[in-house]
Amino acid sequence: MCRILGSFAAGVTAPELDAVSGRQRHGGPDERGVLSGRGWSLGCDRLAVTDPGHGSQPYRLRTAPGVLAVLNGEIYNHRELRRRLSARGHRFDDLCDGSLLPALYMEYGPEFAAHLDGMFAVAVLDLGRPRPRLVLAVDDMGMKPIHYHVSGDGSVRFASEIPALLAFDAVPADIREESLDSVLATKTPLGTETALRGVHVLPPGATAVASPGSVLRIGRRAGADGRSPHAGTGVLETLRHETARLTAADVPVCAVTSGGLDSGLVTALAAEELHGEDRQLHTFHLGYQGRWPDAEHTYARAVANRAGTVHHRVDIDPAELASLLTRTVRHLGQPNADPIALSTYALFRAVREAGFTVALTGDGADELFGGYDRVRRAMEVPDGQDWTAAYVDALAAAPRLLRHHLYTPAYRAFINDLGSDSDRIAARLRRSTGDRLSTLSEFETGCRLPAYHLRRVDHLSMACAVEARMPFCQPATVAMARSRSAGERTGKRALYEAGRGLLPATVLRRPKQPFTLPLAAMLAPGSPLLESVRELLSPAKLAQDGRLRPDRVQALLARHIDHPSASDALALWAIAVHELWTEVVQGLRRPVDCAA
Template identity: 25%
Template sequence: MCGINGIAGFEDKELIKRMNDAVAHRGPDDSGFFSDRNVCLGHRRLSIIDLSKRGHQPMCNENKDIWIVFNGEIYNFRELKKELDEKGHRFSSDSDTEAIIHLYEEEGIGCVRRLKGIFAFAIYDSKKKIVFIARDQLGVKPLHYAFVDNGSNMLFASEIKSILQCENVRREVNLNGLHKFMNFNYIFGGETLFRGIFKLNPGHCLVYDIKTKKHRIGKYWELKIEKTDHPEDYYVGRIREGLSESIRMQLVSDVPLGVFLSGGIDSSSIVALMSEFDDIEKPIKTYAVGFNEPWDELHDAKRVSDKFGTDHHEIYVESDVLKHYPEFIWHMDTPKTNISPQFYISKLAKRSVTVALTGLGGDELFAGYRRHKYYYHQEKISAMIPESLGKPFFSAMSRIALSNYLKRGMIYLANIHDEEKTYTIAAPLLVYEDERDDLYGEGMKKAGLQDFKDMLKPYLSQKTKNDDADYYNQTLKMEIKTYLNDDLLERMDRMSMAHAVEARVPFLDHDFVEFAFSIPNKYRRFKLGTTSGKDLLCKAMKGKVPDFVFKKKKVGFNMSPYYWFKAHLREHIKNILTKEAVYRRGLFSYKYVERFLNKKPSENLYYQYQTLWNMMAFEIWHQMYIDADRKRIMKPKMGIEDYS
């Protein structure tokens, strides 16, 4: 796990140094540079495999005509090295990075299809005069890029703050990205909140030609939905075996590792399967975070820890941590809420480990969220409700609904024949259509923002030759490409790397993901009265994790905006989202802020509090990244009172 940076099309040694310094937190163990007439590469190293100086980057081949900077881990690198060694390639280190160089020599840009792991890398081929960048299949590791000088030159980096070190990068708000953030809580589709700065999408690579100053982007991996047909016991066994194999593969490390444990089925499964390995260091180190809220999971995590005799560590996140909130935003490079749990559990883990396995991905693979029930039953429900009668009736009912949840249910039923709208309502969309006019100011209303239907249609209509093309599978696939990648994994990467901790995700081995999507719907079903479709995963782990885990309610690393609003969030919103500040931006209406600040706190206003929190996060981000002098991006004000 590291930080990578690069310039393609021109040479600027001072710039690449500043870019590298911007992500020093990602790699405290070493730093390195390579510079040619048209290319600069920078690297910050977090040593995990081959801790010696031989793992120093940028790294090159024997002829010094191919150079690489790499972030992540290649879990099958030993198999690749053995194969390449038999073909005559010679290695000077024990690192996984060197395997990529020689694989590229052998197979060119197609080498990326052979890699199993979490990665983002850039290769400079001085003979072909190209720079080749790629990102792993599920997007666990980040990679951003931008073009400057009228699109002729390229910058790329693990984090956006590195790209912003270039004076030619304009710091402007991408209003369509803001539109996505305010409504979905994250920005998807390769966009960021900066106009002209992009994410390289998962499973994609980009080739920049130094001679022609042109580039092309290609997809090297696509999640295919190819259903198989076997008895249920077959899938139960394969889940258990496949997850165990993925965990074992991801234990490769020359530094101590542990597990982020919530007490839920996903992280408990990882601890349970790890405990069966005789060749790993024990006791397993586990880490848990609590929020002092009614659904705190520390007790459950401790019960799982006691069952397996782990070396367990806990930390509480108090509501006054909001005073450090700007620091979280600085690490994210984007406004984001609900991030302090990952920040503090990583800080706790860093005291004793450098690598942590997490349960991320289990819900997306096995339908673990309540909303998945609505995706599953959408086609049946729509067949029962005539559109001509249902839309006007349920629309009218939504206008008189007494609670947020009832209103959302009525809107869902009113739009049950519209796949894109059904998805946004269940997802859930944060801002109702009838509230958006009250929320948005003239700057947003006149921006020509993309319609949600146009945003989502490419995902919900993505079908390959062998796809099981029903709505349920398409929505689950979309969440893998958007919510999982652009929210959960992005949060986990930035918050863990803020403390130089590598977070690994056994559920997201791309072969295991493809297997999970091959399971027929009848085995990923929602039983009557249940809110989760993870019945098959529970059966696979029966007898391995404690029985209480199967019965507990889904929580995750979440914080309720309502409880935070009652504590300190309300005052911070009042101080930061002043009438003057809101109207100065011209993007939102202060009347919306005033309306909900003046109401008595109510759990029924959950989504409205989330919207206010998002507005506050955007204001802090804007002051930090857009308003401030460019040099201040590296040393921003970290106290929340500084943004009032």
């Protein structure tokens, strides 16, 4: 697991590369490797997980002259691939998973990524050709991102994180004017666009190829739709197999246990696997000092006791939340209005401080098995009636009517002319020719999951030098989920059935609750975050920006203070996060404290 960076058909300086690397060094503190030549550069900041004593990057092989590669992620089938490549004459000096990438590229060219099973972002430079070539590839679910910028002359620059990418002199920090509407309409920009103009992210399952004098060509790999020969395997059998192989590592492994069904299943199966190896799983659960609504300590402890884990309850002092907000916004690189970001960062920080480098999580289950209320409600709408409007509004941090109420007339007219992200999503859903559940699943897993959840998990785990592994996001699990009937895939019925006998009855019976921050309570009078949000929403700041009506934002804040509301709190939080992110971006052209 690492942070990668590079450039192609571009002249960059050594100080630039040092700056890019420095801004994402938190994700790769173990080793730094950067190579550069005329018109190219390639680098990696390494978090050593597989064969920690070897595997320096960029990778080079004598049997693959002129080919350089860097990897962010894990290749779970690297042993099988190494045997296959060795039989073809390639020789490897270590057992690191990424060391085989130059040989794999030599054998299959840009199609090499179709042979990888894992979570990965890979960059390969082929300098042995008459016309050099850059190949970028990401895994089928988009668990590991590559952010990139293409200049007007066709030169390409890329990095694992947006703040690092902005350290290239040729990459501008140009905020899209519509970014505020994107955050309020979908909580974060979805798809391949980011909140910065000209900064993009590769879509899931994509391979991109660049050659001198030609445009960057991006294509989705054949088979990158989660299908596999194992699609008919049972739910519990598949999860057991995928969780077991993700516990294999050359560094300490733990699990995140929220107290819910998804992380509970991963915890129970990981503990089962390690118990068979005479090892005991450590689990981590995060809460907040004091009494707060929706605390899950009891459920998490019940899961841990049932699984026989060494359980760590991490209680954060609410007084720290304001500083955590600044750190998470900086690490995420673009605004994400989900308050879970603070909890996520704090939890992975505790994992690292306890000496663990790999953490298993339950992310992806809701998307694959229809766990969200908005999906259930959309499925219940009778045929012939529109279900998209309510579904799209449920994605928002602020419903459409509230957004338009808060916007200035000029900004409202601008969004009406341009079109909102919510309008584009609704149109996409209505154009779909598949059945309703498939349409919803495709959007949830292919668009929202990578941008909203997986990028957040990647950035905030790696901010603490922790590798997050997700059994639900593995190709076999995705294929298994898609092979289930509509009844099994709605409301996570198949997962509840799989949990019988593994999880406590109290966990299986409890109402669904996300692992998050009790935001409405945290923004109540006298609570720790209210003053920070109030400062970010000051009338002077909003008036200077010109997109929101300060009087109406202040009225919304006053209404929430008088009558705390989860929906009002989320809208206020989204605006505050966007304001703070704007300040962070404006500071990225100045030196930053890379250790923060």
